[in-house]
Amino acid sequence: MTATGFTAGRERYYRRDIALGDGARGIEPTVSSAVPGVPPGVWHGQAARVLGLSGVVSDEQMKALFGLGMHPDAKVLVARELERGASLKRAMKAAKLGPAVPRLTELSSLDREVQQVLDQVGEQLCRPLTKAEMRQVRQRTAAHAFQAEYHRPPADGAELGRFLAARSGPQRRAITGYDLTFSSEELSLLFALGGPGVRRVVLEVLAQARSETVAWLEQHALAVRTGPGGVAQQQAVPGLLGTVYLHYESRAGDPMLHEHVVISPRVQGPDGRWRNLDSRLLLREVVAASELFNQRALELICDRLALATEEVEVTCGQRPVMRIVGIDPRLRAAFAQRADAVRSMSESLFDDYRRRHGRQPQRPARVRLRWQATVMTRPPKRAARSLNELLAAWRRRAIAVTDRTVVDQLLATAQAAARNGPAPAAFDRRNCGEPGGRLNPCGRGPAPKMRSAIVAGIDTLTG
Numbered sequence: 001m002t003a004t005g006f007t008a009g010r011e012r013y014y015r016r017d018i019a020l021g022d023g024a025r026g027i028e029p030t031v032s033s034a035v036p037g038v039p040p041g042v043w044h045g046q047a048a049r050v051l052g053l054s055g056v057v058s059d060e061q062m063k064a065l066f067g068l069g070m071h072p073d074a075k076v077l078v079a080r081e082l083e084r085g086a087s088l089k090r091a092m093k094a095a096k097l098g099p100a101v102p103r104l105t106e107l108s109s110l111d112r113e114v115q116q117v118l119d120q121v122g123e124q125l126c127r128p129l130t131k132a133e134m135r136q137v138r139q140r141t142a143a144h145a146f147q148a149e150y151h152r153p154p155a156d157g158a159e160l161g162r163f164l165a166a167r168s169g170p171q172r173r174a175i176t177g178y179d180l181t182f183s184s185e186e187l188s189l190l191f192a193l194g195g196p197g198v199r200r201v202v203l204e205v206l207a208q209a210r211s212e213t214v215a216w217l218e219q220h221a222l223a224v225r226t227g228p229g230g231v232a233q234q235q236a237v238p239g240l241l242g243t244v245y246l247h248y249e250s251r252a253g254d255p256m257l258h259e260h261v262v263i264s265p266r267v268q269g270p271d272g273r274w275r276n277l278d279s280r281l282l283l284r285e286v287v288a289a290s291e292l293f294n295q296r297a298l299e300l301i302c303d304r305l306a307l308a309t310e311e312v313e314v315t316c317g318q319r320p321v322m323r324i325v326g327i328d329p330r331l332r333a334a335f336a337q338r339a340d341a342v343r344s345m346s347e348s349l350f351d352d353y354r355r356r357h358g359r360q361p362q363r364p365a366r367v368r369l370r371w372q373a374t375v376m377t378r379p380p381k382r383a384a385r386s387l388n389e390l391l392a393a394w395r396r397r398a399i400a401v402t403d404r405t406v407v408d409q410l411l412a413t414a415q416a417a418a419r420n421g422p423a424p425a426a427f428d429r430r431n432c433g434e435p436g437g438r439l440n441p442c443g444r445g446p447a448p449k450m451r452s453a454i455v456a457g458i459d460t461l462t463g
Contacts, residue, residue, distance in 0.1 A: 001213065003179070003181075004178065004179045005179075005279065006128075006175070006177050006178070008101050011067045011176055012119075031196045035386055036383075038247050038248065041262075042244050044214065044243065045214060045240035045263065048242065057072075060075060061073065064095075065264055066176050066262070067176065069097065069176055069264075070095050075095075077091075078091045079091075097266050098266045098276060110164075111168055114137065114141045117137055118134060132372070138164070139160065176264075178262070179260055179261075179262050180214075180260070182206070182210045182213070186309075186323060187205065187301060188258075189255060190411070191203070191248075191255065191257045192398075195411075198411055201301070202257065203246075204304075205304060206257060206259065206297065207259075208300060210259055212296055213289050213292050213296070216289060216292055221284075222236035222281070223236055224267060224275040224277060224278060234269060236270070236277060239267065239268060240267070241267075242263035243263075245259065248390055250338040251338060252337040252338035252341065254335040254336065254338050255394055265279065294322070298324075301324075302418075307325070307415060307418050308324070308325050309324055325417045325421055326413050326414035326417025328413075331410075334397055334398060334400075335394070346366075346373040
């Protein structure tokens with residue numbers, strides 16, 4: 001599970017590429033479909049139920065909530081109030097959902113030009129730009145503007161920097177949403193190569209593990225800031241206003257069953273008023289929530305399909321990961337194009353960091369560099385394909401690196417390995433943690449600081 005914030009104006013990427021997937025809407029989540037695209041997004045979270053939101057999310061609702069920070073049905077609410085004879089100001093107030101998205105000072109002509117170029121480049125690449133890429137675009141655009149104004153190129157970087165400073169406004173943007181992405185390599189492999197019954201179970205497990213994790217976040221990770229300068233932190237009313245989008249593949253075409261849970265930063269304070277959540281608490285608890293999701297996804301799938309897991313050291317010196325026993329390693333390698341590309345780029349960025357700083361990157365730097373590697377290696381989106389086409393393509397690739405028997409007997413082989421292997425260890429509460437903790441570099445589960453919260457979360461959600 002990962003979490004990424006996005007700002008006002010950038011929600012277009014999520015409306016276009018997350019909500020619409022590969023550019024065409026499919027049908028409801030199913031184990032077989034000849035319709036190109038992915039299922040439509042649906043409302044999720046306790047706050048969505050409070051507002052009476054359910055079913056499929058429309059583009060108009062996405063724009064109102066994540067683009068304007070208003071009630072998803074703002075257009076309907078405004079029209080209803082106007083029909084009742086209310087003034088426009090009162091009608092707009094009825095459609096508000098907490099404080100308005102902060103308006104920045106008017107952008108300069110150079111800022112507007114830079115923003116237009118950024119939007120065009122982002123649309124061509126079909127992904128958000130990295131900070132380094134945005135800086136390059138900004139500098140190139142400024143250099144063209146300098147040439148047009150002074151009829152010569154800037155003498156050096158310092159002169160270009162002064163030109164930028166004199167003609168640029170503030171660069172802050174208001175956060176209007178967070179993308180929580182839930183994925184599991186183990187579930188993806190079973191979904192890609194299992195039969196219809198297995199795929200149905202996998203979808204149910206993914207949805208349950210995600211729902212339990214979101215419910216845990218609603219109970220433990222929501223707070224608001226009140227008072228002058230937001231000095232006081234108060235617990236928010238449990239409830240997130242989110243939308244869920246199911247996708248089947250990675251940008252490289254590998255099986256990667258995952259869900260985007262795009263949540264609004266609007267939550268209800270203890271007084272019932274809608275306010276902006278304290279993002280520091282939410283993002284701090286993402287590590288514990290990720291551990292909970294991974295744990296529950298494996299527990300649920302092993303219980304439903306009679307499978308077992310084992311610890312495997314994927315990267316030397318890093319924490320081992322939990323994998324389902326009995327799956328042919330050739331299949332994992334065949335469907336790891338995207339992961340291999342990210343890993344290779346990450347190592348390159350780590351090497352560059354060591355050369356520039358003369359030391360190893362610490363965990364925050366490693367997380368940042370891995371995210372940069374993920375964005376830098378992200379290929380353009382492909383044309384929309386149906387689930388049936390994806391399943392057929394994955395099966396052909398799997399048979400090419402193994403044989404038909406290995407693929408057809410995937411589940412049976414894994415179940416036999418679970419029966420014939422050592423008895424699975426009982427869930428060890430000493431290997432769980434509490435929010436805000438760090439991962440144990442020795443790699444035997446979460447560090448001590450993360451124990452109590454996940455234990456309490458699992459007890460609450462399963463008991």
